[in-house]
Structures are given as structure tokens and as C-alpha cells.
Amino acid sequence: MLRSWLMVVAFVLAGFPAVCPAQVKLVRQFKENRETLVETSVKVEQTLKIAGMNQQSATENRRLVRAKSGKRDDLGRLRIEEKVEELEAHIEAPTGTYDFNSKSPDAAGTSALEAVRPLHKALLQQPVTMVHDKDDAVVGVEFDQQFLNNLAPEVQALVKDQFQTENLKRAAKQAAERLPMGLVQKGSTWERSETTNLGAGQQLTLTAKYTYVGTEDRDGKPVEKITYVIEDVKFALDPNSPLPLKLKGSDLKPEKSGGEIWFDARGGEIVEETQKIALKGTIDFEVNNTPLPSELDLKMEFKTTRK
Secondary structure (H helix, E strand, O other): OHHHHHHHHHHOOOOOOOOOOOEEEOOOOOOOOOEEEEEEEEEEEEEEEEOOEEEEEEEEEEEEEEEEEOOOOOOOOEEEEEEEEEEEEEEEEOOEEEEEEOOOOOOOOOOHHHHHHHHHHHHOOOOEEEEEOOOOOEEEEEOOOHHHHHOOHHHHHHHHHHHOHHHHHHHHHHHHOOOOOOEEEOOOEEEEEEEEEEEOOEEEEEEEEEEEEEEEEEOOEEEEEEEEEEEEEEEEEOOOOOOOOEEEEEEEEEOOOEEEEEEEOOOOEEEEEEEEEEEEEEEEEEEOOEEEEEEEEEEEEEEEEEO
């Protein structure tokens, strides 16, 4: 089970000032009858030292998601269906290696990690519908969770939290609230905290400081550039987690972690984001009242592009 936990974590931002500085409003907008493609790539490398022994794991994955919006109803609500069209995954863990490609989803290997193949196959068949109100705030998430019943019990226990509709709604709400309310001008800063559900009751909370850099030309189009630096990180483990571990404490620090966002103010959408995160520190677990001190070295790279 400890190795399963490792796998889940592996799956897993000169001149004189003008008298009236230019201001811009960074507001996300969701439009009717629109279809877009968003490509996301993630790379993770992890070394977890437990009781003096190193456990290494790494993952790379890419997904292409098609989002289709309909027409707003009488109350102004807009439904946007998101469906994974392409999915690639590569995992290296103490239990072996695993590869998944949506072009040949049944090309199975022999490692114990093959237990996650049904999950990846199911994700290709399970669209997620986001419901936005008249002000474009997320008010609902529709997602059929029946596929979880077809997963191996150990996989189901590890990932079910990530697919609960309330958790999906919370994640979408966090993403929407990354941008500030109201007008900003060059040099404006704000702070946000985001919590990521890693599965099996594990949560990682990152606090970042954002800065509005200004308008830049990107691919022949004016966009707003935002940078951010991750300043704090916290790891938590639910006492009711299915893992045979209890968390006594953690001390993780971000090192040169942050990212860049390019936002189309006219279209009301993020057109690209890149992020690099490096975390190091200690996590103190307990198993059957026996201390299990651990050291974590985690590196993550993310890139999201709207096609």
C-alpha cells in the first residue's frame, strides 16, 4: 500500500511613471456555442527517502481536452462539456513501468501498475460538464462516477476523492479565483492559495504571489502577462485516509517555484500557462505508533495551451 501511495503522489506557477497608469480587468468569460481545445502536459520526478532508503518515481503525461459550450438557459446558466480526446501517460515506480496511449488503449504491459489502465480507459469515455451562472461563476459539476465501481478496490480507494463532484467543483472555483477582482495596473500584486487533492486523503496546498507584468505581443496578438512565485507549501493527510500512515508533521519548502500566465483580456481566457515547482523537505509519518521519518524531493513541470 505504501508503494501505491508513492504512485499516487507521482501522478500527480525606466522611465518616469505615467500620471494615470493603464489599467486592465482580468476577467474570465465563458461564451455560448463555442468549441476549444486545451492541451496539458505534466512531468513529475520524485525521490522519497523513507527510513534511509530511497524510493524513486517519475511520470509524464499529456492530454488533449475538447470543451463545447451550449446556449445559456433562462437563468443565464451555461453548460460546458469537457471530454478527453487524447491521453498519454508514462509512469516509472518501484513496482515497474507503465505506458498508456489512447490510440492503443489495450496495449498492456506486465507490471503491477497495469491496475490503473481501466482508469485511463474510462477517462476517455467520461465527459465532465461544468455549469456556470450568469456571472460565469462555477455553480455545478456533472460527472458520472459509476466507472469507479469497475476499478480494482485498491485503485478505487486511492483515486475516488479526486473524482467527487464537490472536489471537482472546488478545483474549478479555485482556478477561476486565481485572477484578481477589479482593475489592475502594471506591477499590481495579489496572493492566492490553492489546494490540490492527490488522492487517498492527501492534499497539497501552495500559496503564491502573483504580479501583473503588463501587455505583451504573443503570436501576433496582444495578451496580458502574469507571473507568480510559490512562497509556501503545506502537506496534509486526512486521518481517515485508506493509507496505513498517520501524518505527524511536515516541513516542505519551495525552491525556485513559480510560473507565467498569458491571458487574453478581450476573449476572457488563459491562452497559455507554464509552471515549474521544486519542493524539498521532511514529512514525518507514523505506522502502528512507530515513527517513520521521510525526506521528499519533488520536481513538477506543467504546461497548458489553448489551441
